[in-house]
Amino acid sequence: MLHTRSGGAGHGTAATDSGLMSIGTVLTVLRDEFPEVTISKIRFLESEGLIEPQRTPSGYRKFTADDVERLGRVLRMQRDHYLPLKVIKDHLDAVERGETVQLPVLGRPRDGEAAPDAFEAPTAARVGRAELLAAAEIGEQDLHEWESYGLIAPMQDGAYDAEAVTVASLVAELGRFGIEPRHLRVMKAAADREAGLVDQVVAPLKRHRNPQTRAHAEARAKELAGLTVKLHAALVQIALGVRLP
Numbered sequence: 001m002l003h004t005r006s007g008g009a010g011h012g013t014a015a016t017d018s019g020l021m022s023i024g025t026v027l028t029v030l031r032d033e034f035p036e037v038t039i040s041k042i043r044f045l046e047s048e049g050l051i052e053p054q055r056t057p058s059g060y061r062k063f064t065a066d067d068v069e070r071l072g073r074v075l076r077m078q079r080d081h082y083l084p085l086k087v088i089k090d091h092l093d094a095v096e097r098g099e100t101v102q103l104p105v106l107g108r109p110r111d112g113e114a115a116p117d118a119f120e121a122p123t124a125a126r127v128g129r130a131e132l133l134a135a136a137e138i139g140e141q142d143l144h145e146w147e148s149y150g151l152i153a154p155m156q157d158g159a160y161d162a163e164a165v166t167v168a169s170l171v172a173e174l175g176r177f178g179i180e181p182r183h184l185r186v187m188k189a190a191a192d193r194e195a196g197l198v199d200q201v202v203a204p205l206k207r208h209r210n211p212q213t214r215a216h217a218e219a220r221a222k223e224l225a226g227l228t229v230k231l232h233a234a235l236v237q238i239a240l241g242v243r244l245p
Contacts, residue, residue, distance in 0.1 A: 019064065019065065020054065020062035020063065020064060021062065021063045021064075021065075021068065022060070022061070022062065022063075023039055023042060023043075023053075023060075023061045023063065024039070025063075026042065026063045026067075026068055026071070027039055027042065029068055030042075030068065030071060030072065030075065033072065033075075033076075034072075034075050034079070037075060038229075040233075041166075042071065044169065044170070044173060045071065045074055045085075046061075047173070048085050048089070049089060050070070050071070050074050050085060050088065050089055050092075051063075051067050051070055051071055051074075052067075053067055070092060073088075073092060074088055074092070077091070078135070078165075083135065084134050084135055084136075084137050085137065085169075086137065126155070126159045126160060126161060126162055127159065127160050127161075127162050127164065127165060128158075128159055128160070129143075129154070129158065129159075129160065131165075132160050132164055132165060132168060135165045135168075135169075136165050136168035136169045136172065137169075137172070138168055138172055142168075142172070143168070145181055146168070146171055146181050149181045149182060149184065149185055149188070150185065150188055151167065151171055151181060151184055151185075151188055152164050152167055152168060152171075171184065190232070194225075194228045194232070195225075197228070198221055198224045198225055198228065199221070201220070201224060202217045202220050202221045202224070205217030205220065206218075
């Protein structure tokens with residue numbers, strides 16, 4: 001459950017007297033339940049119309065407690081149900097209008113019907129091809145092209161890592177700015193090099209016989225991955241001479 005009261009010791013100083021929160025404070029609140037959420041993810045959901053934070057005269061975002069609660073619902077439905085953003089938005093808008101609606105779930109059959117092969121129920125770590133297409137709201141041709149450039153790749157059994165939904169959504173969003181998949185190969189190459197560096201650091205722990213040590217290797221890899229992402233973002237901002245709010 002999200003705790004969005006601005007008067008607490010943890011977040012009161014970062015919020016304004018009116019209870020509005022900066023995007024950094026929102027990120028801190030959400031990460032209690034969603035450790036992988038990023039500022040870029042919040043901005044992306046705003047660009048898709050899922051939230052509409054207020055803006056200061058200088059253009060900085062300010063969020064209400066209701067904004068944060070809505071963000072939590074969006075992230076929860078993405079994580080647990082892999083619903084397309086349009087379906088999530090329509091559902092939340094209906095709830096806010098006071099309508100009684102049932103949350104749709106991809107991949108589950110209706111009463112008395114067998115689930116089609118293409119819509120196997122996704123787990124927390126993987127999605128089927130049909131779920132990926134639906135959740136990212138892309139077509140088969142788009143996915144085929146992105147696979148040809150190595151931006152997205154299925155696992156051996158044909159399923160995809162759940163994070164592929166995020167990748168697909170971001171590739172589609174960049175495409176709206178005229179950035180084509182072929183332009184993104186340099187980003188994929190950089191990501192592979194960064195992953196190789198992290199793997200080199202944790203490899204001795206991953207090979208250890210002790211299960212606790214191997215679990216520690218996974219936690220260390222996640223920590224290092226987070227740090228490399230932050231460093232990459234900071235270096236890009238410096239190179240462009242921009243500061244993101």
